[in-house]
Structure formats: structure tokens, C-alpha cells
Amino acid sequence: MSEGVLKRYASRLPLTAATPALTIGEGSTPLVRSRSLEREFGVGALYFKLEGCNPTGSFKDRGMVVAVAKAMEEGMTRLLCASTGNTSASASAFGAASGLETVVLIPEGSVAPGKMSQAVAYGARIVTIQGNFDDALRIARELAAYEERFALVNSVNPNRLEGQKTAAFEIVDDLGDAPDYLFIPVGNAGNITAYWRGFVEYHQAGLATRRPRMMGMEAAGAAPIVEGAPVLKPETVASAIRIGNPANWAGAVAARDESGGTVDAVTDSEILEAYGLLPSMEGIFCEPASAAGVAGLIKQARAGADFSSATVVCIITGTGLKDTPMAEQLMTRPPETAPPDMREVARVIAG
Numbered sequence: 001m002s003e004g005v006l007k008r009y010a011s012r013l014p015l016t017a018a019t020p021a022l023t024i025g026e027g028s029t030p031l032v033r034s035r036s037l038e039r040e041f042g043v044g045a046l047y048f049k050l051e052g053c054n055p056t057g058s059f060k061d062r063g064m065v066v067a068v069a070k071a072m073e074e075g076m077t078r079l080l081c082a083s084t085g086n087t088s089a090s091a092s093a094f095g096a097a098s099g100l101e102t103v104v105l106i107p108e109g110s111v112a113p114g115k116m117s118q119a120v121a122y123g124a125r126i127v128t129i130q131g132n133f134d135d136a137l138r139i140a141r142e143l144a145a146y147e148e149r150f151a152l153v154n155s156v157n158p159n160r161l162e163g164q165k166t167a168a169f170e171i172v173d174d175l176g177d178a179p180d181y182l183f184i185p186v187g188n189a190g191n192i193t194a195y196w197r198g199f200v201e202y203h204q205a206g207l208a209t210r211r212p213r214m215m216g217m218e219a220a221g222a223a224p225i226v227e228g229a230p231v232l233k234p235e236t237v238a239s240a241i242r243i244g245n246p247a248n249w250a251g252a253v254a255a256r257d258e259s260g261g262t263v264d265a266v267t268d269s270e271i272l273e274a275y276g277l278l279p280s281m282e283g284i285f286c287e288p289a290s291a292a293g294v295a296g297l298i299k300q301a302r303a304g305a306d307f308s309s310a311t312v313v314c315i316i317t318g319t320g321l322k323d324t325p326m327a328e329q330l331m332t333r334p335p336e337t338a339p340p341d342m343r344e345v346a347r348v349i350a351g
């Protein structure tokens with residue numbers, strides 16, 4: 001039986017005797033060894049952390065379980081978030097599971113349909129904001145300050161990052177030590193901040209002998225950290241990282257600098273290449289944003305970086321089923337039709 005994040009890492013989370021034992025089965029996601037990209041790009045050992053295997057299909061569930069449990073403990077009755085889609089899916093699920101009303105603010109026209117249908121299914125109040133994600137987050141922060149019983153569950157909520165750091169614990173628990181490199185997509189920069197915190201904590205506790213270089217990847221059209229200034233109109237196919245002014249900017253910079261890593265940008269075509277290679281060469285179907293870390297690894301390997309004796313982990317942040325229209329980009333041969341006759345089908349296949 002799945003124990004969930006609160007139980008598995010109770011001693012390392014900000015829990016009290018009054019924190020409800022909430023779980024919908026999040027965490028303990030697979031860390032799988034690469035079958036072909038490892039060889040293709042000359043990596044010593046390459047692993048993928050499949051965060052799309054969380055109950056709502058993204059890593060957001062790890063932090064959300066802590067944020068919602070703490071909100072309940074504090075007597076909050078409503079959850080509020082701004083979202084490019086996955087935060088709202090996760091907040092709505094935990095809201096439904098714990099009997100709290102959930103209000104989600106979504107930037108108009110830029111949320112993948114699968115994520116939208118999750119918020120619908122879980123019964124959230126959905127408000128479409130006529131602006132981008134950064135507008136939605138600004139409003140959510142103002143609204144939470146204005147109306148008392150709203151628990152803001154975006155990654156500005158410190159409990160979110162506490163929960164998300166458990167993914168770093170799992171990687172060390174699985175590998176027996178920290179990897180040399182961690183490649184990870186960067187949007188609002190909460191996740192890279194949380195992973196770094198997790199690795200630092202485990203290292204300090206003597207549970208890892210080293211800490212990885214943190215390799216954060218923004219999308220080129222939404223790369224404020226790389227450019228050193230907010231991007232007013234962020235643009236990328238990778239909607240989950242289409243963010244122009246990350247709330248955890250400073251955390252990403254600290255993770256980069258303290259780890260000797262980098263925050264770099266990958267273009268949409270580099271993201272889409274990795275998005276296509278993962279399912280076709282590894283059997284891993286993720287959403288475009290989730291491929292940004294792998295795109296960064298490929299970019300660096302092609303530029304001559306030597307990973308031949310390194311252990312590398314790429315975080316695959318969410319499942320491809322979130323954004324099925326995007327998968328049409330991957331179609332090399334359209335589905336074919338045949339009459340209900342074996343020989344006819346054989347003829348079509350041979351063609």
C-alpha cells in the first residue's frame with residue numbers, strides 16, 4: 001500500500017501531532033535507467049525520475065499534500081492557486097479529497113486540455129484570467145492577503161517546497177548517493193529550489209556523500225533567469241514553464257551557484273526533439289515542459305560536455321496525457337483504416 005509523502009518522510013517535514021494524515025498516493029515515483037539515450041549521448045549512467053506517475057500526473061502532488069494538510073491544520077476552508085494547469089489539477093484533487101473548496105485562477109487560452117478537465121472533474125471553481133500566468137499569480141497573492149480563509153497553495157507557500165524536496169530524498173534513497181548532475185525544467189523555480197534543499201539536507205545528515213550540480217532549464221522564450229530580467233510576454237510550447245517572473249527566482253540562483261551548476265535555456269525545437277525522443281527511444285511519454293531537462297542534457301552533450309563517468313538524473317515532471325493535442329506533433333504516420341478482414345489488415349500493414 002502506498003504510504004504517501006507525509007508518512008514516508010514525516011521526520012523531515014514540518015508536521016505536528018495536529019497535522020492530518022492526508023494522502024492520495026503521491027510520491028515514491030519510479031527512478032528508471034535509460035535504455036538508449038544514455039549510450040547515444042555518452043552518459044556514464046542516466047536515470048529518469050518519473051514524476052508523471054504521481055496521482056494527478058505531475059510532481060505538484062508532493063508539495064500540495066503538505067500545503068493542504070497544513071492549511072487544514074490551520075483551519076483554512078478554501079484553497080486558492082494560480083496555475084498553468086498542473087498546480088490547479090493537484091490543488092483540486094487534494095481539495096476534493098479533504099472536503100475543501102478549491103478556487104483556481106487560470107491564464108486564458110494557455111492551459112492544456114487534460115489539466116483543465118482535471119480541475120473540472122475534481123469540482124474546482126475555475127476562473128479564467130484575461131492575462132498570463134504572472135498576472136494570475138499576482139491576483140492570487142492579493143486575494144489571499146485580502147480574504148482570510150483562502151490558503152494560497154502556489155509554490156510561494158513554503159510548505160509546497162518542503163513537500164517537493166522529498167523527490168531528492170527518494171533519488172538518494174534509490175541510488176544510494178546523490179547523482180553528479182540533476183537536469184530539471186525551470187518555470188516558477190520552486191522545484192529546483194526544493195530539490196536543492198533536499199540534497200543539501202540529506203548531505204548534512206550524512207545520508208549522501210555529495211551534492212549534485214543543479215542544471216536548471218528554462219524555455220528560450222521564457223528565460224528570465226538566464227537573461228537576468230523578467231520577461232513580459234513569455235512564449236514557449238512548454239506551457240508549464242511559460243513563466244516570465246519566477247516566484248522562486250532567488251532559490252534557483254542559489255541552487256545554481258551553491259552547486260556549481262547552471263541555469264540555461266533550451267529552444268522550443270530542442271524541447272520538442274527531447275519530447276519526441278523520450279517516448280520513441282525510452283517508452284516515456286511526458287508533456288513538453290517535462291522534456292526540457294533532457295533537452296538541456298542533449299544540448300550540453302552535443303556541445304562537448306563530458307558525462308562519460310557521471311551519474312545523471314533527469315526529472316520528468318509530468319505525464320504526456322495532460323496535453324494530447326501536443327502529441328500530434330509526434331505523428332510520423334497517420335492512423336490507417338482497414339475493413340474487418342484479416343487479409344485486408346495484413347495488406348495495410350505491409351503497405
Ligand SMILES: *Cc1c(COP(=O)(O)O)cnc(C)c1O
Binds near residue numbers: 058086186190241287
Ligand atoms: C510546475 C511544472 C514545472 C515547473 O516547475 P517550477 O517549480 O514552476 O519551476 C515543470 N514541469 C511541469 C510538468 C510542471 O507542472
